[in-house]
């Protein structure tokens with residue numbers, strides 16, 4: 001069989017892999033081939049809600065968000081490609097005093113890091129911003145009007161185009177079935193055989209299985225998120241991406257309708273669209289009465305890349321083999337800046353202002369460091 005030789009093989013064409021391809025090429029790396037098992041953006045990226053928020057509780061995730069916001073807000077002009085930024089804002093709320101206190105604490109940290117537009121709201125102020133919300137039982141929340149929503153596949157298309165312009169090659173329907181050392185190079189076997197001097201696995205929630213042969217025990221796992229798109233609703237109203245942290249209730253704008261879902265870390269047994277919609281209707285009667293009996297236009301489901309400790313796994317697996325994956329459901333916003341950081345490290349010019357050493361896939365397992373994951377226990 002003919003063996004194709006390349007400098008760098010990137011495995012996985014989600015937002016992380018496509019951004020990495022672009023940033024590596026921008027760093028001057030050449031001879032890059034990205035292989036994707038299915039189609040570009042067909043993994044978590046394609047199903048993503050695309051919420052982009054500054055609201056996190058650890059300095060690392062807040063800094064990644066600052067960079068992610070900048071990426072998405074400027075992508076359309078930087079890449080001269082259609083990447084729409086919907087400046088809808090983001091709202092978290094809770095009826096639990098300890099959570100409300102933690103939200104305020106996180107807001108303070110965000111402000112101290114230069115993200116000025118974060119508002120700590122009481123229930124009355126929440127109703128002023130979002131009059132269609134019912135705040136019975138709510139004690140407070142945090143609102144970031146400059147956060148927003150994107151369509152991550154638009155980012156994928158823009159990055160692919162920009163990377164191609166810098167010489168990167170992309171190949172779809174090319175699943176890597178095995179990866180093994182071949183002398184100083186790596187052999188990727190799939191529909192053909194590729195030997196690469198360097199490999200970067202950007203394999204999303206497949207990464208735990210894909211990288212286990214190298215001794216890594218990652219806990220990244222796919223969790224189906226059952227959601228629905230409603231018929232037109234709340235015309236003329238502001239709809240921030242709204243999450244009730246106590247119940248997992250999520251509402252966001254989707255064209256002239258809404259995307260609705262209940263966020264879980266693990267779905268309860270037997271969970272699916274029917275149960276989700278029942279729960280939504282029950283919760284909406286209190287939290288968003290005008291939405292309780294909305295017509296549903298379409299069911300949607302996609303696997304979120306949950307697991308880990310709230311931070312992505314980024315760095316060297318072993319010599320010549322790198323990885324980036326495990327965004328805990330935040331990779332649409334954090335994928336591009338993390339890929340840029342990794343590209344700079346691989347190219348030997350690490351970003352001195354943000355050390356990614358702490359994100360090493362070999363870091364010891366710790367209890368969740370970032371609590372603002374917004375999904376409730378099943």
Ligand SMILES: Cc1cc2nc3c(=O)[nH]c(=O)nc-3n(C[C@H](O)[C@H](O)[C@H](O)COP(=O)(O)OP(=O)(O)OC[C@H]3O[C@@H](n4cnc5c(N)ncnc54)[C@H](O)[C@@H]3O)c2cc1C
Nearest residue numbers: 012014016037043044045048049051176204330331332333
């Ligand atoms: C319903 C839903 C809502 C979400 N909402 C948000 C949100 O509001 N904000 C946010 O920031 N994030 C959100 N996320 C999470 C975000 O979409 C992910 O964190 C992000 O897309 C992960 O990108 P990735 O490139 O790491 O993985 P993926 O997009 O999953 O890409 C991995 C790719 O690798 C390919 N692959 C795997 N194994 C192989 C192999 N052996 N050979 C070749 N190719 C392979 C797969 O086919 C896939 O295309 C959401 C996700 C979902 C599903």
